[in-house]
Amino acid sequence: MRKMLVITRDGSRSEDVSNLLDQDDDILTVTTLESSNPSEDREVDTIFVDVESLLGKGQSVPKALKKLWKHYPSASIVVMADEEQTTVAVNAVKAGAFDYLIHPIGREELGLVMAKVRESDVLQSELDFLRGQFWDENSLDFIDTQSQAMRDVFVKIRQVAETRTTTLLTGETGTGKSLIAKLLHSHSNRKDMPFISVHCGAIPDGLVESELFGHEKGAFTGAVRRRLGKFELAHGGTIFLDEIGTVSQSVQVKLLNVIQERIIQRVGGENDIAVDVRIIAATNEDMKALCDEGKFRRDLYYRLNVFPICIPPLRDRIEDIPRISESFIKQFNGLLNTEIKGIHPEVLDAFQDYEWPGNVRELENIIERACILESGEILRPDSFPPDLLDPQGETLTSPVKTSLPLKQARQMTIDRFEKQYLTSLLEQCNGVIKDSAERAGITSRQLNKLMNRHGLCRKDFRLKK
Incomplete structure (x- = not known):
């Protein structure tokens, strides 16, 4: 049961709103804030307040x-x-209010707002759980996500980080598997010990064993001195084996022995060396298919796959693209000495439609390029590559997202069209609300609500002239 407070100067309006709300909820109606008892009702979930009661004496x-x-x-x-x-209501939303309603308030409109409130509460509770006191301060921005798939990933990280359990990270190239590995290590009880990363696919076949396990002097031509391998260097800490599916059969046998016995032998050596390491492996390949083809040992796969974490591709978490883009802009402002403040709405629309074959890494590269090319404060379409936008800056037709239910796919298409239409209209009218509303055939109030829903601000369009 939710606890709600309705504050209006007009008692009849309070009654109207109360009658529209779910009568199973705990609803309190007052005429002024002072009429309520905050000491008893601090756990109020939702407040409905009219403009007069909100502003009071000229606040x-x-x-x-x-x-x-x-x-x-x-x-x-x-x-x-x-x-x-x-205008006052819109300003309130910009200042942090959840939403606004225009009198007379209908049951359907109120129901939509309440559905959004409930959804927001669920997301917030999940984020509060994710943040907790578990995450260090440097990780808070990274775990701030609107994607359910990524929230599931972070829940798994919390569950396994403080163990020594072998973890297998899977996902497409560029999804951030190395960042997840570092996140696991930095929140483990080994965080003060070494984190050693090995890109198995970048090491020549003949040198993989020496790189991982070290070698003795004279073990092979060119081995002029003893060398410690990555496993010895990672002793007490974590070793991250990226692109694990590329290692040879002989290396796979030795890795299996390391996992089972926690000992290694240097190439050309005979002594067993005990190592205490936590193993995190990663791959962008289908490991089961490699096992079926005989390219990867099935017993090693089972040893690595004790706690699997699958990182979703960027196209499956498009709701995070604006936040990730802002993070990259801040990063490159510092590195490139630029002062970029945002991204043009047309570009964000294109980001939502693009398939992102290179995932987060591709987004990072595209933002860096745009920050270098852009001469203004907003990253505009002509600073981005043509596979995102055509020469006129129009969004390219995107493939139908058949992975979504019809209702959700239809709503995404409607939202995308509305935002593109409003963006173009506001640009043509130089951000003037009255002119834009007249051309659209709607009221200024309706236009303001649509702009607020799609994150559009008229001042952004006044900058263009």
Whole structure:
């Protein structure tokens, strides 16, 4: 049962809103904030407040919201306004309010807002669990995700990080498997010990054994001195074996022995050397298929696959693309001494449609290139490669996402069209709301709501002229 507070100056409006809400919820109606009892009701989930009650005696919107959150720190605030107060309501949302409603309020519109509130609460509770006190400060931005698939990944990391269990990371090239491996190590009880990364596919076949296990002086031509291998260097810590599917059969046998016995022998040596390492392996190949083809030992695969974690491709977590892009922009602003502040809406639309064969690594490279080419403060279409946008800056037709249910795929198409339409319209009208609304055949209030839904701000379009 949810606990909700309705604050309006007009008692009849409070009654109207209360009647539209789920009567199984705990609903309190008051005429002023002072009429409620914050000491008893600090656990209020949602507050519906009209503009007059919110602003009180000439308060600014941010200060008024801050006052509400002081009394009800966990509440989602929905502002209610008359049509002529739409600007105030929109400003409240920009200042942190959850959403706004325009009188007269309909049951369907209120129901949609409440559904969004509930969904937001679920996401927030999951993020709070993910953050907890487990993650170090440097990881908080990395684990901030809107993708359910990535939240599942981070839950698994929490479960296995503090163990010594062998972990196998799978996923396409560029999905961030090496970052996940480092995250596992940095949150383990081995975090103060070495983290040794080995890209197995980049080492010539004849040198893999020497690289992993070391060699004795004279073991082969050119071995002029003893050399410690990566396993010895990782003693007490973690070894990350990237592209594990590329190693030869002979190396696979030795790896199996290391996992089972926790001992190694240097190439050309006879002494057993005990090693205490936590093994994290990664691959972008289908390991079961390699086993079926006889290219990878099945017993070694089972030893590595004790705790599998599959990293989703970027195309399956498109809701994270804006946040990841912002992170890369901040990173390159520091490295390139640029002052980029955002990305043009057309580009973000194209990002949502693109298939991202190179995943997060490809996005990083594209953002870096754009930051170098862009002369303004916003990354615009002409700073990006043509496989994202055509020469006119129009979004290329994207393949139908048949992996989604019809209802969800249809809604994504509608949202994409609305955003593209509004972006083009606002550019043509230089961000003037009245002119844009007239050309669209809708009211200014409707246009403001659509802009707010799609994250569009009129000042971004005034910069173009």
